[in-house]
Amino acid sequence: MSHLTAMKARDLGIPFEGTTGKYNSISDVKGVEVGHCTLIEGEGELKVGKGPIRTGVTAIFPTGKNPDKVYAALFSYNGNGEMTGSHWVNESGQLKGPICLTNTHSVGVVRDAIIQWRIDNNFYTDPIFWSLPVVAETYDGLLNDINGFHIKKEHVFLACDKAKGGKVMEGSVGGATGNICHGFKGGFGTSSRRVSEYTIGLCVQTNYGKREHFTINGVPVGKEISDYKPEIQIKQPRLDTEKQENGSIIVIAATDAPLLPYQLKRLVKRITAGLARIGGYGGHTSGDLFLGFSTANLIVDPSKSRVKTVESLSDMYLTPFFKAVAEATEEAIINALINAKTMTGINGNTVHALPQSEVQEIFAKCRL
C-alpha cells in the first residue's frame, strides 16, 4: 500500500518553495528515527473484532532510541482528538521518545505499550519512575474495523524496533494506514526544509478535509477533479456527515535549531498556515494537534548539576523557521497523498488515490 521507492510530490513537477534536506523527510533532522507497523488484513463486510483491518502504528524517536529528553511544545488547532502526554509537554516543555501515532480507539494500548517498551529497552535507571507517553491518533473507521481493537502491544514494539533514520516510508502506512484526506486516500507524509545551517522536518498523518477545499500551491485541484470520489456506504448517515469534515491531522515537527519551549510553541502554531493553504481550517470534527521538538539541547534526567547550559536561537531569527514549517506542512501533506494508493476496506468501502496525471494536467494549464 506504499511505495517501496518513496515518491515525492516534487517528482510530479509540483513546485514548492524552499530547500529541502537530503531525504525531504523529518529524518533529515539528525537523530530522528521513524518506524511503521502496518496492519492490512481481510476483505469484505465488517465483522467487529474480525476485520477487515486497515490500521497500524507509527513510532517517532526524537533522538534515536535513548531516554534523553528534548524541548517540546504543542498546539491544538482543533481539539477533537487525543494526544496523550500533553499536560506534561505543556508543563515541562519537554518530551521523551517515542512519540506514537495510531487510530483513535487504540491510543490506550499504544500508550501503555510504550511504557513496557521503555522498560524492556532500559530507558529507566531509577527504581521509581513514571511515564507519560505521547500518543496521537486519527479515526480510520471508514476503512478499518476500528472497534475490533486490533492493535496489540506487539505492534507498538515492532514500530519502535523498526524505527530508523534515512528514507521513511510514506502513504498508507503505520497509524495512517486507513486515512482519508480531502476525499482521496490519505496517509503518512514527510518533508523538510533547510534554514541557514539548520534543518526543520516534519511528518503528518492526514485524515482531514473536504474535496472542494483541496488546493496545491494556490491551484484548486479538488474542485477540478470531480471523479474518484470515495465509495463509502453509511447505513444511517449522520446528519451532515458527508457535507462536513470529520477527520483529523496530526503533525510532528522536528528541528536541530536550538529552540526553547516557548519558541517551539510559536513554531508549531504556524503549522496552521501550511494546513490552510492546502485547504484545512480545523473543522468541528477534526483533531488537529501539532507537536514540535528541538534536538539541539538534550536534557539528561536526573541531572547531575543544579544548573545546565542550553543554547537558544535569538528570537529575531525565528521568522524563517515559521515560514519553513508552513511550507513543509504543505509539502508533507501532498507527499502523503502522492504515496497513498487506492484502498478498499470494510464493507467494500473504497477511497481512491490522488490521480497523479490529472494533477499534472491541472498544473500544466493554470500556472502563471
Added chain:
Amino acid sequence: MSHLTAMKARDLGIPFEGTTGKYNSISDVKGVEVGHCTLIEGEGELKVGKGPIRTGVTAIFPTGKNPDKVYAALFSYNGNGEMTGSHWVNESGQLKGPICLTNTHSVGVVRDAIIQWRIDNNFYTDPIFWSLPVVAETYDGLLNDINGFHIKKEHVFLACDKAKGGKVMEGSVGGATGNICHGFKGGFGTSSRRVSEYTIGLCVQTNYGKREHFTINGVPVGKEISDYKPEIQIKQPRLDTEKQENGSIIVIAATDAPLLPYQLKRLVKRITAGLARIGGYGGHTSGDLFLGFSTANLIVDPSKSRVKTVESLSDMYLTPFFKAVAEATEEAIINALINAKTMTGINGNTVHALPQSEVQEIFAKCRL
C-alpha cells in the same frame, strides 16, 4: 481497606466551613454515580507481573449511565500527570461519562476499555462515532506492582457497572488504592457543599504532599505527628526523592448549578485554594489536574435543532461557588485520609493511616 460504613472527618470533630449535602459526597449532585474496582492481591517481595497488587479503577458518571454530554472544564495546576481527553474538553467545553481514575501506567487500558464499555452499553447510535474518554491517574508504584500492568478491561467494566449514587466508598479504594498523601495512607475522598439552591460536590484521588506541610484548618498537624512515617525501601534512592513531593492529586468537581464552560474553568482553578490550605502547592513531580462539570444543561448529540437554549448562572453569583469548591477540596482530602487504613504493599513497604486520636488531641489543644 475501606470502611463499610463511611466515616467523615467531621465525625472526629474536625470543624469545616459550609453546609454539606446529604451524603457529603459528589453524589449529592443528582445524577452523579461513582463505582470502584479495587485490586488487592499478594504480599511480600515485588515480582514484576506477579505482584503484590494494590491498585484499581474508579468510574464517575456525571449524569448516570447515559450518553448525554455535560459542560465541563479543566485546570492543570501541575501537569506531571495524565488526563486523557483533555484536548476535547478544552475545545468543546463538554464531556461524556464515565470519567475514570486509575494508576499512571494503566491509563491506556482503561481508556480503550471505556470505549468498549460504551459500545456494549449502547452509548452510540451513529454508525460513525469516535471516543475521547477522560482518564486520569496517580502513581502507586511504592505499594503496587505498577509495571505488572494488572488492570484489565474487565476491571473497568466492573467499576462502571457498579457505579451508583448515594453513599460512596472512601479510602483505599479504586484508582486510589495504593496512594500516599502527606506521608500517610492516601485514598479516595469526597465532600459536598450547598450554595443557595445548588449543590457542588467533588471527589479526590490523593497521592501528593509532604508530611511537614500537612495542615487541617490552619493547624499544622503534619509537624505535630512525628511517628507513623512511611516504611519504604528504595534500593538506589533517586536524588531528593525523599525530600520532595512525588505524587499527584486528581480532583473531579460536579455541580447542578448552571455553569457554562468558561464558568467551570474559573471554578476548578479555585481547587488550588483548598489544596493550598491542606499543604499542597503543586510540587515539580506532582500531577495536579482538576476537572469540573455541570449537570444543569444536558447536551444531546447529535442535536435535532440548530440552536439550543441553555441556562447560565449570572457571573456575579459565582464567588460563593469558588469558596465552596475550595472548602470541599479541603474536606474531601481529609475524608480520604480518615478512611484509608494502614497498608503494606510491595517489598513490605508500609504506609500508615492518619492516626485519628492524635489528630483529635492536636485539635483539642490548639484551637482558639
Added chain:
Amino acid sequence: MSHLTAMKARDLGIPFEGTTGKYNSISDVKGVEVGHCTLIEGEGELKVGKGPIRTGVTAIFPTGKNPDKVYAALFSYNGNGEMTGSHWVNESGQLKGPICLTNTHSVGVVRDAIIQWRIDNNFYTDPIFWSLPVVAETYDGLLNDINGFHIKKEHVFLACDKAKGGKVMEGSVGGATGNICHGFKGGFGTSSRRVSEYTIGLCVQTNYGKREHFTINGVPVGKEISDYKPEIQIKQPRLDTEKQENGSIIVIAATDAPLLPYQLKRLVKRITAGLARIGGYGGHTSGDLFLGFSTANLIVDPSKSRVKTVESLSDMYLTPFFKAVAEATEEAIINALINAKTMTGINGNTVHALPQSEVQEIFAKCRL
C-alpha cells in the same frame, strides 16, 4: 485618503467564495457600529511632537451605544502586540463596547479615554464600577510621528460619537491610517458572510506581511508586481528589517449567531486560515490578535436574576462558520488594500496603493 464611495475587491472582478451581507461589512451584523477619527497633518521631515501625522482611532460598538455586554473570545496568533482588556475577555468570556483600534504608542490614551467616554455617556449606573476597555493597535511609525503621541482623548470621543451602522469607510482611515501591508498601503477593511440565517462580519487593521507572500485566491500577486515598492528611508537599518515582516494585523469578528465564549474562541482561531491564504503567517515581529463576539445574547449587568437563559448554536453546525470567518478575513484584507490610496508620510516615506489594473491583469491571465 479613503474612498467616499467605498469600493470592494469584488468590484475589480476578484472572485471570492461565499455570500456576503448587504454591505459586505461587519455592520451587516445588526447593532454593530463603526466610527473612525483620522489624523493626517503635515508633510516632510519627521520632527517628533510636530509631525507629520498619519494616524487615528477606530471605534467598534458590538451592540450600538449601550452598556450591555456580549459574549466574546480572543486568540493570539502572535502576541507581538497589545490588546488591553484581554485578561477579562479570557476570564469572563464577555466584553463591553467600544472596542478601539489605534497606533501602538497611543493605546494608553485611548484606553483611559474610553472610560471617560463611557462615564459621559451614562454607561455606568452603579456608584462603584471599574472598566477594562479593549484597545488594540498596529505600528504606524514608518509614516507617522508615532512618538509624538498625537492621539488625544478627544479623537477617541469623536470616533465613538461618529460610530454608526451601514456603510463603513475603508482604506487609510482610523487606527489603520498609517498602515503598510504586504509592501502596499494597508488600511482598514471589512467583509461579511451569510451562514444560514446568520451573518458573520469582520474588520481588519492590516499592517503586516511581505510583498513576496501576497496571494489572492491562490494567485501570487505579490511576486508578479515588482514595482510600487515602499520608498522608506531608515538611517541605521535594523538587522534584517527589510527582509522581515514587522507589522501586525488586528481582526475583530462579529456574528449574530448564538455562540458561547468557547465557540467564539474556536471561531477566531480560524482567522489564521484566511490570513494564511493571503500570505500571513505570524512573523516574529507581528502582533496578530483576533477578537470575536456574538450579539445574540446580551448580558445585562448587574443581573436581576440569578440564572439567565441563553441561546447556543449546536456545535455540529459550527464548521460553516469556521469556513466563513476564514473567507471574510481574506476578503476584508483585500478590501483594505483596494481602498487605501498611496500615502507619503514622515521624511517623504511613500507607500503605494495596490495597483488595481495590474491586479486585474494578473487575474485575467492565471485563472483556470
Added chain:
Amino acid sequence: MSHLTAMKARDLGIPFEGTTGKYNSISDVKGVEVGHCTLIEGEGELKVGKGPIRTGVTAIFPTGKNPDKVYAALFSYNGNGEMTGSHWVNESGQLKGPICLTNTHSVGVVRDAIIQWRIDNNFYTDPIFWSLPVVAETYDGLLNDINGFHIKKEHVFLACDKAKGGKVMEGSVGGATGNICHGFKGGFGTSSRRVSEYTIGLCVQTNYGKREHFTINGVPVGKEISDYKPEIQIKQPRLDTEKQENGSIIVIAATDAPLLPYQLKRLVKRITAGLARIGGYGGHTSGDLFLGFSTANLIVDPSKSRVKTVESLSDMYLTPFFKAVAEATEEAIINALINAKTMTGINGNTVHALPQSEVQEIFAKCRL
C-alpha cells in the same frame, strides 16, 4: 502614610517559614529597583476631577535602568484586571522594565508614559522600535477620586526616576496608596526568600479579600477582629457589594535563579498557594494577576549572534522555589498590611490599619 522606617510583620513576632534575604524585599534580587510616586491630596466630599486623591504609581525595574530584557511569565488567577503587555510576555517569554502599578483607570496614561520615559532615557537604539509596556492595577475608587484621572505622565517619570535597590517603602504608597485588603487598609508589601544560593523576592499590591477569610499562619485573625470595619458610604449599594470581594491583588516576583519562561510560568502559578493561605481565592470581581521574571539571563536585543547560551535550573530543583514563592506571597501581604496606616479618603470613607496589638494578642493565645 507609610513608615519611614520600614516595619516587617516578623517584628511583631509573627512567625514565617523560610530564610529571607537582607532586606526581606524584592530588591534582595540583585538589580531589582523599586520606586513609588504617591499622590495624597484633599479631604472631604468627592468632586470628580478635584479629589480627594489617594493614588499613585509604582515602578519596578528588573535589572536596573537598562533596556535589556529578562525571561518572564505570567499567570492570571482571576482576570478581572488589567496587565498590559501580557500578550508579548506570553509570546516571547520576556519583558523589559519598568513594570508599573497604578489604579484601574490610569493604566493607559502610565502605559504611554513608560514609552516616553524609555525614549528620554535612551532605551532605544534602533530608529524603528515599538513598545508594549507592562502596567497592572488595582481599583482604589472607594478612597480615591479614580474618575478624576489624576495620574499624569510626570508621576510615572518620578516613580521611575526614584526607583532604587535596597530598602523599599511599604504600606500606602505608589499604586497601592488607596488599597483595601481583607477589610483593613491595604498597600504595597514585599518579602524575599533564600533558596540555596539564589534569592526569590516579590512584591504585592493588595486590594482584595473579605475580613472573615483573613488568616495568618493558619490563625483566623479576620474572624477574631470584629472592630475596625471600613467606614464606607455607598449611596445605592451594588447588589452584594458588601458581601463579596471586589478588589484585586497584583504580585510581581523576581529571582536570580536561572529559570526559563516555562519554569517561571510554573513558579508564578504557585503564588495562588500563598494567597490561599491568607484567605484569597480569586473572587469574581478580583483581578489576580501574577508576573515573574528571572534576572539570571539578560537578553540583549537586537542580538549580535544568531545563537545565545543561557543557563537553566534543572527542573528537579524547582520545588523549593515553588514553596518559597508561596511563603513570600504570604509574608509580603502581611508586610503590606502592617505598614499601611488608617486612611480617610473620598466622602470621609475611612479604612483602618490592621491593629498590631490585637494581632499579637491573638497569636499569643492560639499557637501550639
